[in-house]
Amino acid sequence: MNTLFKALVLFAFTVNGVAETKQPHPKVKLDFNPPHKLTCDFEDVIFNSNYETGRISSCEKLASDHYLISTYPENKPINPSPWYGFSVTSNNENAKQIIVEIQADNSRPRYLPKLSSDKAHWEPMNFEVVQGNLILSMTVGANKSVQYVSAQEIIDNAMYQQWNKKIADNSSFELQTIGESVEGRNIDALIHTQPDNTEWLFIVGRQHPPEITGALALLNFVEALLGENTANTQLFERFNILIVPLVNPDGVAAGNWRHNSNGIDLNRDWGRFTQPETRVVHNKLGELMRENHKLVFALDFHSTQQDIFYTMPTDYIPIKHKRLNIEKGVMPNLFVEEWLSDLKQETVRSFTVRDRPGSSPGRGVFKQFIADEYGVHAVTYELGDNTNRQLIKHTAKASADTLVNKLLNTDASQFKIQ
Numbered sequence: 389m390n391t392l393f394k395a396l397v398l399f400a401f402t403v404n405g406v407a408e409t410k411q412p413h414p415k416v417k418l419d420f421n422p423p424h425k426l427t428c429d430f431e432d433v434i435f436n437s438n439y440e441t442g443r444i445s446s447c448e449k450l451a452s453d454h455y456l457i458s459t460y461p462e463n464k465p466i467n468p469s470p471w472y473g474f475s476v477t478s479n480n481e482n483a484k485q486i487i488v489e490i491q492a493d494n495s496r497p498r499y500l501p502k503l504s505s506d507k508a509h510w511e512p513m514n515f516e517v518v519q520g521n522l523i524l525s526m527t528v529g530a531n532k533s534v535q536y537v538s539a540q541e542i543i544d545n546a547m548y549q550q551w552n553k554k555i556a557d558n559s560s561f562e563l564q565t566i567g568e569s570v571e572g573r574n575i576d577a578l579i580h581t582q583p584d585n586t587e588w589l590f591i592v593g594r595q596h597p598p599e600i601t602g603a604l605a606l607l608n609f610v611e612a613l614l615g616e617n618t619a620n621t622q623l624f625e626r627f628n629i630l631i632v633p634l635v636n637p638d639g640v641a642a643g644n645w646r647h648n649s650n651g652i653d654l655n656r657d658w659g660r661f662t663q664p665e666t667r668v669v670h671n672k673l674g675e676l677m678r679e680n681h682k683l684v685f686a687l688d689f690h691s692t693q694q695d696i697f698y699t700m701p702t703d704y705i706p707i708k709h710k711r712l713n714i715e716k717g718v719m720p721n722l723f724v725e726e727w728l729s730d731l732k733q734e735t736v737r738s739f740t741v742r743d744r745p746g747s748s749p750g751r752g753v754f755k756q757f758i759a760d761e762y763g764v765h766a767v768t769y770e771l772g773d774n775t776n777r778q779l780i781k782h783t784a785k786a787s788a789d790t791l792v793n794k795l796l797n798t799d800a801s802q803f804k805i806q
């Protein structure tokens with residue numbers, strides 16, 4: 389987007405006196421691909437999405453204290469995950485109630501609104517859904533400082549950088565920038581190695597920007613691996629670990645619904661590698677899996693409507709094995725089934741472990757690519773959008789503990805086809 393165009397659009401939205409429209413809920417028609425970083429200055433109330441993860445595609449004042457905010461996707465077709473994020477400020481000396489209505493392009497609300505004054509502590513907001521729009525009521529003014537409304541908690545690039553550094557400073561993980569995104573943001577990896585280790589565990593996350601519960605699960609999972617206990621010590625003694633917590637930094641910065649800044653779903657690009665983000669991660673993996681090094685298992689963290697583990701079917705024969713004319717499934721065949729059964733026992737009555745085996749060859753999905761290329765299991769670890777955050781942490785710890793035990797109890801030979 390060129391600056392002049394941006395300025396024009398900003399000007400258009402900052403002109404006061406937008407005609408008041410009769411309710412209910414007009415649909416805003418936009419005949420251009422809108423920017424998503426806007427300042428909408430209605431004098432007494434100002435909405436702004438000009439920060440990482442912020443997203444407003446248009447604003448309108450419908451009545452004196454009633455505002456309509458729209459969010460549009462980066463491009464189409466797209467999986468409908470209408471993300472929104474904006475700050476609200478008011479210079480009013482007296483407190484007043486306003487109604488903020490959030491309209492998504494052709495889709496129903498997926499994320500329940502949250503409120504924060506510091507982007508760190510979030511509270512659920514009361515809301516209603518009327519004709520597919522989210523209706524929020526909030527108090528502004530009375531020197532109330534800035535408030536943030538967001539589809540989910542904010543985890544932006546800066547927060548990942550801080551977290552990565554904290555992990556690297558306090559563990560054997562080394563922090564490495566392994567490449568750049570389309571817009572030149574760093575793609576960072578945490579890498580643990582020991583000279584004699586040849587087996588690798590591989591973890592990726594945040595291919596899809598709005599999937600915060602999956603992002604939280606990844607952070608919790610890695611922190612659980614770093615908990616001090618004998619099993620974790622043995623894990624680090626035997627295995628190397630590659631973690632890429634944020635595969636789509638541009639999408640996160642933009643507040644995208646799903647894609648990277650080329651408008652591509654990164655979790656449909658594995659095997660094709662048309663995008664710098666997937667290429668960078670794949671190149672690093674290739675570089676590490678040299679000589680006798682062996683990937684043994686991979687995890688990819690996401691969010692969807694409910695908690696689900698998408699797994700490889702036990703009867704699926706990877707492309708790698710077919711090429712070698714070996715009629716063997718993913719190695720070791722029952723590894724994931726047994727891991728999830730252990731997890732089920734650990735979390736019984738607090739969490740529902742749903743194991744959904746499936747294969748989708750050629751569709752560019754990470755887990756499928758890993759199974760086909762390396763002949764080992766990979767799992768898409770999905771959290772529900774609204775899963776309780778403490779339960780995500782509890783389950784991530786149980787997942788990590790049971791997985792570590794499963795890895796330690798599996799002999800290196802069992803990950804190989806020969």
Ligand SMILES: [Zn+2]
Pocket residue numbers: 596599655690691
């Ligand atoms: Zn996803």
